[in-house]
Amino acid sequence: MQAELISSVLWIGLRSGTPLLLATVGEIYAERSGILNLGIEGMMIIGAFTAFAVGQATSSPWLAMAAAAAAGLAASLIHAFISIHLRGNQVVSGLALTMFGLGLTSVAGGTFVGAALPREARIIPSPLSEELAAIPVIGKALFDQDPFLYLSILISVLLWFVLYKTKLGIVIRSVGENPAAADALGVNVYAVRYACTALGGALAGMAGSYITLSLRPGWVENITAGRGWIAVALTIFALWDPLKAIAGSYLFGIVEAGTYNLQPLGFSQWLLNAIPYVLTVVILVAGATETMRKKMGAPAALGVPYVRGEK
Amino acid sequence: MRLVVEKRTVASRRFSVAVRVASVAAALLTMAAVFAGYGLDPVRVYGGIFSKAFGTPVGLAETVVRMIPLLLISSGLALVFKAQFWNIGAEGQFLAGAMAAFVVATSLPDLPPHLLIPLMFAVGFLAGAAWGVPTAFMRAKLNVNEVITTLMFTYILDWIFQWTLSGPWKARETVGQLTYSGFRHSVVITENAWLPLIEGTRVHWPTLALAVAAAIAAYLVVSRTTFGYELRVVGDNPEAARAAGISYSKVVSVGMIISGGLAGMAGVGELAGIQHRFTAEFLTGYGYDAIITAWLGGMNPVGLLVANFLLGGLVVGGDYLQIKFRLPGGMIDMFNGTILFFVLAFEFLLRYRIRIRR
Amino acid sequence: MSSTQWAAIALILFVVGVGIGYMAAPKGAAPAQCPPCECPPCQPQAAPQYKAAFIYIGPIGDYGWTHEHEMARRAVQEMFPWLNTTYIESVPPDQAEGKMEELISEGYNIIFTTSFDYMDPTINEAKKHSDVFFFHCSGYKRWKNSGTYFADFYQLYYLNGLMAGALTRTGKVGYVAAFTIPEVVRHINAFAIGVHEVNPDAVVLVREIGAWYNPDLAADAAESLISEGVDVLAFTEDSPTVLQVAQQHHDRGERVLAFGHYSPMKQYGPDVCVSGQIAHWDRILEDILAKIYSGVYTTQNLENVDYWWKLKEGAVELGCADNEPINPIFIDELRQVHVNETVLLPNGTVLENPDVYKLVMARMIQMGVVWHPDTGTYTFTNDECFDPFTGPLYDNQGHLMAPEGQRLGHDALWTMQWWYQNVQGPPLGGG
Structure with a gap:
């Protein structure tokens, strides 16, 4: 019984961790290039809504996901333009993007409320193989998931590889650390920043699509429920490293899923509900202590607009 | 012929007011296109919003009711924003102030109003500040991003608050013969703690007076004191601040005490002036809306007054969109987001000059 | 010009703007006008006698509580040609009184408040506006012009x-x-x-x-x-x-x-x-509204009107x-x-x-x-x-x-x- 319980908490934890993971990895890229985008929540919900609408119309989850990525990307370009070309305040622009996304989807989503998503459009977990999924405790969590979840891990690993093991990765990181130096070496700082912000938007859109296509198939207002903010926190916790983001996102998902199993032990659900947020603060403090110890922090030029020849 | 962008050294005040007005106008025009897309006449919609929010006694009073907490909170936020410290958690500091005032009002119900009410505001200030300061500390000592911590602190306190309503503060209420228990609300605070209202409205004027005073005081602190100078240096040029020996942690901590404290006082006003008891839906997002107005109004009492009055009016007038035009409530969020985008975009003109060169 | 002068001008403009807004606003009761959308065709000769407004706690998009109240509103709007209805969604309790004031000033004379947390605000408003009907859903406080209703499951x-x-x-x-x-x-x-x-x-x-x-x-x-x-x-x-x-x-x-x-x-x-x-909810609303229309309910006799309807009432x-x-x-x-x-x-x-x-x-x-x-x-x-x-x-x-x-x-x-x-x-x- 106990093993079954843990197995199911792990299984759900990985599922709820998936949108966090995609959004976090996207934000890592944006921040690595020097753009702080606090509008993840807004881009995510735009993606979630787009995926639902397209999924309903086409019954194709992959098309829906692609559309969500495109929508998230489009939304991120507003932020990119304000941050990069207009050199506006990135904190406020991100907040504006979140507000705008929540408002837009509430307005556009009115007629979709109560509509069901066709079964073919949903992403449903199924075992890779019965034997593997039957492994006690971890089998279900690791081998009985949906393709999207595996894809998100693959994307994260791939993006980690790009960031740390390729020339492109060096370029991106140098733009976030010292754009003037990168510029002097012939790197197009604006292009890199636009590309990274756009990638962040696309991944946030995909993260949203996982919510409406798999996690909570259907459309209700505010369906992202603050996940975008948690992704911002996880970015810092992961020390801007996509591999650590995998661990952080799943840890977060598992803790969230596990709180209810403490209710029968007499804990107040309200205080249990606060645990994920307490954990976020703890994670941030731990992450910060870690960055201090290793003497590595946020990208040096994070949030600072770049203008050639200007300091 | 090509466009050249040059840095502007100083933008004249006239120009900056013009840019602000133009950016809001551009946002209104964009939203007008949205209304037109809904098949509505934008002139009628805007006419309706404005005459509703500012043109009727009821609307005007309600606009002021919304403005009170917004002005109080945004005065403090504008101050910390000057130091580039992004306190997004005013909502939680607001709640902390209200909760502390509730404790005061329920433990000293017999204190006369002229003692009880000032005490509640003072304790509310302290509580709001206390809930904010750890985030400033974490930022200063550990370089932990305050955007996230202030927001997380809000969520945490909200769940603690919800717990109190299901546990220690859950109150029975007797109506007629029957006692109702198990409902999620607190006792009604003693009438000694109720703020006086302007006759016939819900405007609790003591909080209004406090809010106006706070806006002016915050402005004076920033523009006339050494601390204000340090605050500005930290915001404009952190390296110079360090070189000049200005303590970052002192600046953001004191800034946070003011900002959190004012938000806490706004919470006291909301409890003592409007709601008089806690229900599960006590929080209504003033702490978030004040971020917009603090940004729009800047560290300037007139600017803050205008921005908060307008936003309060937008909320009141926004009801008109629902009542008369059956537009969804989410429209207001879109509105706010759009205004911010345009203000940010137009800020560019304040800092840069665009020239056409042949 | 100095900054003080600019501030003064801004303040004056602002006051003037508010003044103009005040002058330009329609005075007294809003003139009868065709509602712009989804209402039955407007008949000027039979202007609606009653205007009912609904205050919702959540978004209509919740597909739960608020959504069903909204469905009921639409149903009674269809049902009674003499009725004009509107709603405001996502209203936090602290703003409920303000919204009621606004609605009443717009000429709405029947107010439905559909959340337990609106209980005190509803009673406060009922005491202030003795000529307006109030109905509060799910609470236990009534007044001579404020009844309660609930569909129990x-x-x-x-x-x-x-x-x-x-x-x-x-x-x-x-x-x-x-x-x-x-x-x-x-x-x-x-x-x-x-x-x-x-x-x-x-x-x-x-x-x-x-x-x-x-x-x-x-x-x-x-x-x-x-x-x-x-x-x-x-x-x-x-x-x-x-x-x-x-x-x-x-x-x-x-x-x-x-x-x-x-x-x-x-x-x-x-x-x-x-x-x-x-x-x-439309069953209950239908009954309430029909009784208001026929004069069974007045703004004096709602003190004991408490609908607690279940299966047998539908x-x-x-x-x-x-x-x-x-x-x-x-x-x-x-x-x-x-x-x-x-x-x-x-x-x-x-x-x-x-x-x-x-x-x-x-x-x-x-x-x-x-x-x-x-x-x-x-x-x-x-x-x-x-x-x-x-x-x-x-x-x-x-x-x-x-x-x-x-x-x-x-x-x-x-x-x-x-x-x-x-x-x-x-x-x-x-x-």
């Missing part, structure tokens, strides 16, 4: 419980509860009484999520119940999440069944939704889809399970050892509603000779809460803070 939860007891294979039935306020405790206990009647060994596990509308918490709670072996779920919460979770398990080949709540939610779980509860309906009390794919299974008891119908028919399908239909008849499967319609007999809350009732500590044959009355139900014997739930009370 507990009979339906009991019927759902009968089915849940028959369908569970693990002997564990789950319940996701928003809050353990008396209304929800009443629902859970009624559900548990139904479960117990069919399956005395089964237990009802309750998870409280602490929010009316939070799909994430609801999903986590449902999953946590399933991981403890629950295979049938019911809920009181404002979203279809629990049903979606059950359907997701079904899609993976696991047997988890669920009941709908509030709206017709079958589309969210076509393979798992056994039955559920649907609200018909304010609530069994099922997770309109006119379908039980999902047909479960009827055969329900017919396999027999209950060792005798049921006496109002027409004298005696049922011995009925199967659960028959038992549900019989109990429904005893509570005033007859279902005609051949025509797919209901008839209402307005005759209530059975109530689930009839003694002997024991709480889960073993205390006798109602002796044999005693029926719990309105007051006991509206203040209920104890768990029925087979319930395992969070501690109650406090305050």
Whole structure:
């Protein structure tokens, strides 16, 4: 019984961790290039809504996901333009993007409320193989998931590889650390920043699509429920490293899923509900202590607009 | 012929007011296109919003009711924003102030109003500040991003608050013969703690007076004191601040005490002036809306007054969109987001000059 | 110019602007004008006499509580040509009084407030505006021009419980509860009484999520119940999440069944939704508005007007889809399970050892509603000779809460803070 319980908490934890993971990895890229985008929540919900609408119309989850990525990307370009070309305040622009996304989807989503998503459009977990999924405790969590979840891990690993093991990765990181130096070496700082912000938007859109296509198939207002903010926190916790983001996102998902199993032990659900947020603060403090110890922090030029020849 | 962008050294005040007005106008025009897309006449919609929010006694009073907490909170936020410290958690500091005032009002119900009410505001200030300061500390000592911590602190306190309503503060209420228990609300605070209202409205004027005073005081602190100078240096040029020996942690901590404290006082006003008891839906997002107005109004009492009055009016007038035009409530969020985008975009003109060169 | 001068000019412009706005605003009562959309065609010669406004706590997009109130508003708008209606959504309680003021100043003279947290604001406004009708949903405070109304589900939860007891294979039935306020405790206990009647060994596990509308918490709670072996779920919460979770398990080949709540939610779980509860607020609104129109209700006599409507008035309906009390794919299974008891119908028919399908239909008849499967319609007999809350009732500590044959009355139900014997739930009370 106990093993079954843990197995199911792990299984759900990985599922709820998936949108966090995609959004976090996207934000890592944006921040690595020097753009702080606090509008993840807004881009995510735009993606979630787009995926639902397209999924309903086409019954194709992959098309829906692609559309969500495109929508998230489009939304991120507003932020990119304000941050990069207009050199506006990135904190406020991100907040504006979140507000705008929540408002837009509430307005556009009115007629979709109560509509069901066709079964073919949903992403449903199924075992890779019965034997593997039957492994006690971890089998279900690791081998009985949906393709999207595996894809998100693959994307994260791939993006980690790009960031740390390729020339492109060096370029991106140098733009976030010292754009003037990168510029002097012939790197197009604006292009890199636009590309990274756009990638962040696309991944946030995909993260949203996982919510409406798999996690909570259907459309209700505010369906992202603050996940975008948690992704911002996880970015810092992961020390801007996509591999650590995998661990952080799943840890977060598992803790969230596990709180209810403490209710029968007499804990107040309200205080249990606060645990994920307490954990976020703890994670941030731990992450910060870690960055201090290793003497590595946020990208040096994070949030600072770049203008050639200007300091 | 090509466009050249040059840095502007100083933008004249006239120009900056013009840019602000133009950016809001551009946002209104964009939203007008949205209304037109809904098949509505934008002139009628805007006419309706404005005459509703500012043109009727009821609307005007309600606009002021919304403005009170917004002005109080945004005065403090504008101050910390000057130091580039992004306190997004005013909502939680607001709640902390209200909760502390509730404790005061329920433990000293017999204190006369002229003692009880000032005490509640003072304790509310302290509580709001206390809930904010750890985030400033974490930022200063550990370089932990305050955007996230202030927001997380809000969520945490909200769940603690919800717990109190299901546990220690859950109150029975007797109506007629029957006692109702198990409902999620607190006792009604003693009438000694109720703020006086302007006759016939819900405007609790003591909080209004406090809010106006706070806006002016915050402005004076920033523009006339050494601390204000340090605050500005930290915001404009952190390296110079360090070189000049200005303590970052002192600046953001004191800034946070003011900002959190004012938000806490706004919470006291909301409890003592409007709601008089806690229900599960006590929080209504003033702490978030004040971020917009603090940004729009800047560290300037007139600017803050205008921005908060307008936003309060937008909320009141926004009801008109629902009542008369059956537009969804989410429209207001879109509105706010759009205004911010345009203000940010137009800020560019304040800092840069665009020239056409042949 | 100096900054002070600029500030002064800004202030003057601002005051002038407000002044112009004030002058330009229409004075007095708003002139009758054609509503711009979705209302019946405007007839200038028969201008609406009554304008009703609804204040909603959540977004219409919740597909739960607020959504159903909005459906009812649309229904009465269709029904009465003399009525003009509007609404404001997502209104926090602190702003409710302001919104009511605004609506009244717009000429609205019937105000419906649809959340418990609007109780004090509604009474405050009622005292201020003695010529306006107020109706508050789900509260307990009234005034001479302010009544209360509520469509109660507990009979339906009991019927759902009968089915849940028959369908569970693990002997564990789950319940996701928003809050353990008396209304929800009443629902859970009624559900548990139904479960117990069919399956005395089964237990009802309750998870409280602490929010009316939070799909994430609801999903986590449902999953946590399933991981403890629950295979049938019911809920009181404002979203279809629990049903979606059950359907997701079904899609993976696991047997988890669920009941709908509030709206017709079958589309969210076509393979798992056994039955559920649907609200018909329009029945109550129709009655209120007709009585206002005909002068039965005045702004002087609402002090004791408290609608507490259930099955026999048609304010609530069994099922997770309109006119379908039980999902047909479960009827055969329900017919396999027999209950060792005798049921006496109002027409004298005696049922011995009925199967659960028959038992549900019989109990429904005893509570005033007859279902005609051949025509797919209901008839209402307005005759209530059975109530689930009839003694002997024991709480889960073993205390006798109602002796044999005693029926719990309105007051006991509206203040209920104890768990029925087979319930395992969070501690109650406090305050």
